[in-house]
Amino acid sequence: MDDWKTSFFIAYKSIMRGNKSMLALMIFILALSFLNMMFISGVMSGIWSSEQGLVINLLTADVTVTPQQQPTLKQFIDNEQELRARIQTIPGVVATVRHYLLAGSLSFDKDKNGQYKSISGVITGIDPSQDASVFVEQPLLEGQELSPDDTDQIVLSSAIAGGYGSIERSNTDLGGARVGDKIQVTYSNGVQRIYTVKGIYNDVGGMNETFITAKEAESVLGVSDSASQILVKTDLAKAPVAYYQDRIQAMAPNLVVQNYTSLLGSVASFGKALNVISGIVGAISVAVAAITIFVLIYVNAINKRRQIGILKAIGIKRHIIVNAYVLQSLFYTFCGLAIGAIAVFGLLVPALIAWPIPILAPLMYLTLSFSALGVSISIVAFAVAGYLAGRIPALMVAKEDILTAIWG
Numbered sequence: 001m002d003d004w005k006t007s008f009f010i011a012y013k014s015i016m017r018g019n020k021s022m023l024a025l026m027i028f029i030l031a032l033s034f035l036n037m038m039f040i041s042g043v044m045s046g047i048w049s050s051e052q053g054l055v056i057n058l059l060t061a062d063v064t065v066t067p068q069q070q071p072t073l074k075q076f077i078d079n080e081q082e083l084r085a086r087i088q089t090i091p092g093v094v095a096t097v098r099h100y101l102l103a104g105s106l107s108f109d110k111d112k113n114g115q116y117k118s119i120s121g122v123i124t125g126i127d128p129s130q131d132a133s134v135f136v137e138q139p140l141l142e143g144q145e146l147s148p149d150d151t152d153q154i155v156l157s158s159a160i161a162g163g164y165g166s167i168e169r170s171n172t173d174l175g176g177a178r179v180g181d182k183i184q185v186t187y188s189n190g191v192q193r194i195y196t197v198k199g200i201y202n203d204v205g206g207m208n209e210t211f212i213t214a215k216e217a218e219s220v221l222g223v224s225d226s227a228s229q230i231l232v233k234t235d236l237a238k239a240p241v242a243y244y245q246d247r248i249q250a251m252a253p254n255l256v257v258q259n260y261t262s263l264l265g266s267v268a269s270f271g272k273a274l275n276v277i278s279g280i281v282g283a284i285s286v287a288v289a290a291i292t293i294f295v296l297i298y299v300n301a302i303n304k305r306r307q308i309g310i311l312k313a314i315g316i317k318r319h320i321i322v323n324a325y326v327l328q329s330l331f332y333t334f335c336g337l338a339i340g341a342i343a344v345f346g347l348l349v350p351a352l353i354a355w356p357i358p359i360l361a362p363l364m365y366l367t368l369s370f371s372a373l374g375v376s377i378s379i380v381a382f383a384v385a386g387y388l389a390g391r392i393p394a395l396m397v398a399k400e401d402i403l404t405a406i407w408g
Contacts, residue, residue, distance in 0.1 A: 003320050010324035015331060022296070023332075029292050030336025030382075031343065037285035037378055038344045042368030044278040046352075049369045050359060052260070057136040058207055060263045061097075061231035063244050068254040076226040083252060084230060090247050092238040095133035098227035100125030100217035103188040106160070106210065108174040108181065116184070117175045121160065123185065123210045125217025125228075134233040143179035143199030146213050154183055154195035155211040157203035164200070191220045204360040282378065286385050289336070293329050293389035322394040329390020330383070337382055344368075 015023065056062060065083075067074040077083065077098075084096040102123045107116040128146040137145075141164060146155055158164035162173030177183060179197050186192045195212070203209075218224050234244045241259040249257040349368050356365035 007320050007323035011327035026296055026332050027335045030289050031339035033285045033289040034337055034340030035343050037282045040281040041278045042370050044274040045369040046367050048274050050364045054364050056260050060260045061134050062234040062241050063232040063259050065230040066256045080227040086251055092235045094233040096232050097130045097134045099229050101228040105186045107184040108177050110175050119172050125212050125214045127214045134231055138201040141200050141202050150213050151216045153198040155199040157208050159203045159208045161200045187220055286381050290385035290389040293386055325394035326390040329386050333386030
């Protein structure tokens with residue numbers, strides 16, 4: 001205990017009698033290093049969270065149920081109303097909807113001269129009155145949403161309609177379809193229908209979806225009370241998504257039940273790339289902090305070799321001197337951490353919550369996202385770097401014998 005008191009005393013005197021400008025500069029550099037690491041990490045995590053949320057809110061929901069594959073392959077989920085009613089008895093399930101997925105070819109005669117432009121795609125049959133309970137409504141550029149009883153109406157994405165400056169799909173849009181135009185759809189089962197474009201939505205998410213009503217889809221397919229998929233929205237604050245997946249699977253053991261993590265596809269690789277970038281930037285920030293502390297402590301120790309020699313001559317143990325420099329290093333480190341944390345969590349995070357940066361407005365905005373584990377790892381990494389950056393140069397100088405240190 002007395003040794004540590006002596007180390008604290010030496011460290012305190014060294015800090016108080018040191019160059020205050022250098023002290024402020026050191027702490028400022030460390031604060032910037034921590035701020036840089038946390039900001040980049042928060043941005044990467046925020047982008048990934050926003051991208052993941054966009055896919056969930058527009059396409060997959062939290063849990064997706066699809067028709068059975070074993071022991072026999074089925075095209076549809078039967079008795080979907082009964083199954084959805086059972087799923088909705090699970091505590092934490094917010095809502096469910098059904099979708100029909102139909103393959104077809106859309107054709108449009110823009111100039112009314114018999115020259116049709118055709119594209120292929122998936123046409124989704126929805127229950128308009130229920131879909132908003134699970135998915136975020138994409139804003140319409142013109143027209144209206146579908147009504148449950150619409151059987152001769154269709155809603156197109158801006159990318160499929162063409163001419164709205166949305167995500168470009170070379171040679172795969174209709175060339176400028178507008179509300180009120182007639183679209184001919186030929187389904188994969190040979191059924192052919194003529195629809196009036198009722199609405200065109202702003203496809204900022206690049207989903208390229210076309211919608212008809214579930215009632216119309218059942219007419220085309222010749223089925224009822226069925227679904228190509230059932231999509232489930234849950235309260236993830238009450239339980240993890242795997243819990244809901246397991247409960248639903250137990251209710252329908254023959255159906256395929258997947259949660260959003262297994263449905264992200266190429267988006268998942270995007271998330272992994274962001275994590276790698278965040279890790280590299282974090283390592284660089286920690287290295288910068290460690291090198292900064294190392295240089296300061298080493299130069300400080302070299303300049304005080306005579307004092308170190310005198311301290312050793314009067315009986316101060318080597319480890320006391322080393323610990324004094326380690327304490328100095330940790331003081332700089334934690335001051336930098338404190339200022340950097342205040343800047344991140346006291347200024348940047350609230351600012352981006354109040355004024356989020358639009359990525360795909362109005363559906364996707366950038367905010368800073370952090371996990372408790374990630375923040376803890378960053379703080380520990382900085383503290384360890386500060387400890388080593390103080391201890392190593394102190395050991396290098398303190399190991400000199402007394403006469404060499406005193407004479408320089």
